[in-house]
Amino acid sequence: MKKYLVIAYLSLLQMFTYRLSFILWRFRNIFNLVFIYYLWTSIFTNKNSLFSYSQEKLMTYILVMTLVSSLVLSTRTAEIGADIISGNLINYLLKPISFFKLVLSKEFTDKLLNFTFSVIEIFLLVIILKPHFFIQANSQVYFFAFLSFLIGSFIAFLISLNISLIAFWSSEIWAPRWIYSILIWFLAGSFFPLDILPDLLYKILLLTPFPYLFFIPTKIYLDGFSLNIFPPIVISLVWCYILFIVTKKVWKNGIKNYNAYGR
Amino acid sequence: MIRNLKIFWLLSTLSAKTAFQHRVGMISFISGKIVRFAFYFFFIYFLVSKTRFLAGYSLLQTLIFFLSFNFIDALTQLLFREVYRFRPLIISGEFDGVLLKPYHPFIRILIGGIDIMDTITIIPYIFVLVYYIFQIPHLNSANLLLYGGFLLNGLVIATGFHIIILAVGILTTEIDNIIMIYRDFTKMLSLPVDIYKEPLRSFLLFVIPIGIMMAVPVKVLFGLLTFNMFIISVIVTFLFMFFSLFLWNKALKKYQSWGS
Numbered sequence: 326m327k328k329y330l331v332i333a334y335l336s337l338l339q340m341f342t343y344r345l346s347f348i349l350w351r352f353r354n355i356f357n358l359v360f361i362y363y364l365w366t367s368i369f370t371n372k373n374s375l376f377s378y379s380q381e382k383l384m385t386y387i388l389v390m391t392l393v394s395s396l397v398l399s400t401r402t403a404e405i406g407a408d409i410i411s412g413n414l415i416n417y418l419l420k421p422i423s424f425f426k427l428v429l430s431k432e433f434t435d436k437l438l439n440f441t442f443s444v445i446e447i448f449l450l451v452i453i454l455k456p457h458f459f460i461q462a463n464s465q466v467y468f469f470a471f472l473s474f475l476i477g478s479f480i481a482f483l484i485s486l487n488i489s490l491i492a493f494w495s496s497e498i499w500a501p502r503w504i505y506s507i508l509i510w511f512l513a514g515s516f517f518p519l520d521i522l523p524d525l526l527y528k529i530l531l532l533t534p535f536p537y538l539f540f541i542p543t544k545i546y547l548d549g550f551s552l553n554i555f556p557p558i559v560i561s562l563v564w565c566y567i568l569f570i571v572t573k574k575v576w577k578n579g580i581k582n583y584n585a586y587g588r
Numbered sequence: 589m590i591r592n593l594k595i596f597w598l599l600s601t602l603s604a605k606t607a608f609q610h611r612v613g614m615i616s617f618i619s620g621k622i623v624r625f626a627f628y629f630f631f632i633y634f635l636v637s638k639t640r641f642l643a644g645y646s647l648l649q650t651l652i653f654f655l656s657f658n659f660i661d662a663l664t665q666l667l668f669r670e671v672y673r674f675r676p677l678i679i680s681g682e683f684d685g686v687l688l689k690p691y692h693p694f695i696r697i698l699i700g701g702i703d704i705m706d707t708i709t710i711i712p713y714i715f716v717l718v719y720y721i722f723q724i725p726h727l728n729s730a731n732l733l734l735y736g737g738f739l740l741n742g743l744v745i746a747t748g749f750h751i752i753i754l755a756v757g758i759l760t761t762e763i764d765n766i767i768m769i770y771r772d773f774t775k776m777l778s779l780p781v782d783i784y785k786e787p788l789r790s791f792l793l794f795v796i797p798i799g800i801m802m803a804v805p806v807k808v809l810f811g812l813l814t815f816n817m818f819i820i821s822v823i824v825t826f827l828f829m830f831f832s833l834f835l836w837n838k839a840l841k842k843y844q845s846w847g848s
């Protein structure tokens with residue numbers, strides 16, 4: 326366990342090596358939040374509610390979704406694809422450590438760092454913009470929202486890992502990752518709550534893994550037990566299981582044929 | 589001039605050939621761009637058709653803001669894609685080789701290779717934009733002409749931005765995030781600038797003249813631009829271009845060829 330803590334600590338130091346790059350990257354997250362915030366503020370001008378959302382709930386959706394998505398989507402798995410292509414993966418496999426525990430250590434650090442900075446950024450924006458904010462009073466809801474968030478994080482981790490594992494067969498790994506980011510932008514609810522969409526489209530989306538990344542955790546926080554919590558949690562667990570099995574198979578097949586060219 | 593055009597053509601041909609080496613990636617990127625456009629278009633259409641207005645603009649007007657943004661954004665990416673590849677030249681010291689060549693370095697590092705993918709995706713953007721522009725009731729030909737003029741003005745500002753990115757790249761070797769911040773700023777103007785409150789709105793219009801680049805052409809088209817704003821836009825563009833070239837010259841003097 327100690328060696329993985331050291332890896333997590335080193336990973337943290339590594340992230341702070343390029344400080345300007347880090348600051349600029351955080352700056353970008355604020356832009357996205359400001360853009361979405363103003364878009365919805367403008368839409369709610371002279372309106373109290375729209376698409377069954379009050380202004381208070383929609384602004385809370387944006388802020389909570391931003392926080393949850395910063396945790397769910399922060400990942401270091403993209404590096405694995407580059408390591409496979411460069412042959413660097415073999416360096417990890419030969420070491421007396423578990424490769425996946427190493428990946429999880431880095432993942433944990435990345436999420437911790439993102440969470441910390443997102444909280445600070447959102448706090449500052451709340452002070453500056455003074456949005457209406459809804460606080461969930463039922464403490465039991467927080468447990469289910471957190472559970473849903475953990476499942477969403479695991480789904481995002483497995484999808485991202487699978488995209489990186491494409492590198493076992495093709496060097497074209499950036500295009501699938503870019504398409505994945507586009508799909509997340511629109512289908513996971515980072516732009517708008519998905520339930521404002523036409524009913525049929527919303528129901529179809531609920532069959533895909535995207536809403537479970539951060540729309541459902543945020544929705545659970547907002548609606549509490551007035552939302553039927555169990556069907557989305559069950560579907561997200563099914564997705565976890567499917568993606569886990571797929572990842573195991575892809576990794577097994579990929580590593581069997583891996584030649585680590587150039588090493 | 590003709591010699592420079594020949595070099596530009598040669599570099600663009602080579603860039604296109606390089607892109608065609610990665611056919612799967614190229615098809616994926618083009619598909620991704622079109623899917624992103626379609627999603628965004630659908631979202632705006634869906635949203636504003638329900639609310640009827642966005643910051644006082646109708647659905648048609650909001651769509652023209654979005655489509656004009658897409659056109660300018662794709663055009664600048666098409667022309668200035670080489671800026672995205674500038675960092676390795678600085679890190680490796682290969683930029684020395686560019687400076688030694690008997691032509692202006694901007695031909696290589698600024699416009700040295702058009703992006704073939706954006707050349708393909710800009711075509712449907714233009715068709716959709718033209719279609720919606722001709723849906724404007726009582727379209728004024730003078731406004732249409734001014735719209736074209738201000739699109740060119742926007743291209744000048746975009747050139748200035750990319751020169752600044754190159755200069756900052758020389759000074760700090762930080763390019764990727766700066767470009768993405770520029771893209772994030774421009775994305776904020778994919779919808780009417782009027783959705784932002786003061787002082788952010790003025791900041792987007794005058795301090796970093798993204799608003800003049802993206803929003804002013806469309807306002808001209810709708811006949812919403814005052815004469816004062818017209819003059820201010822031209823002056824800001826001139827000052828911004830002057831500043832970008834000033835910064836470029838400063839950066840060149842600081843360049844130390846670390847990597848070579």
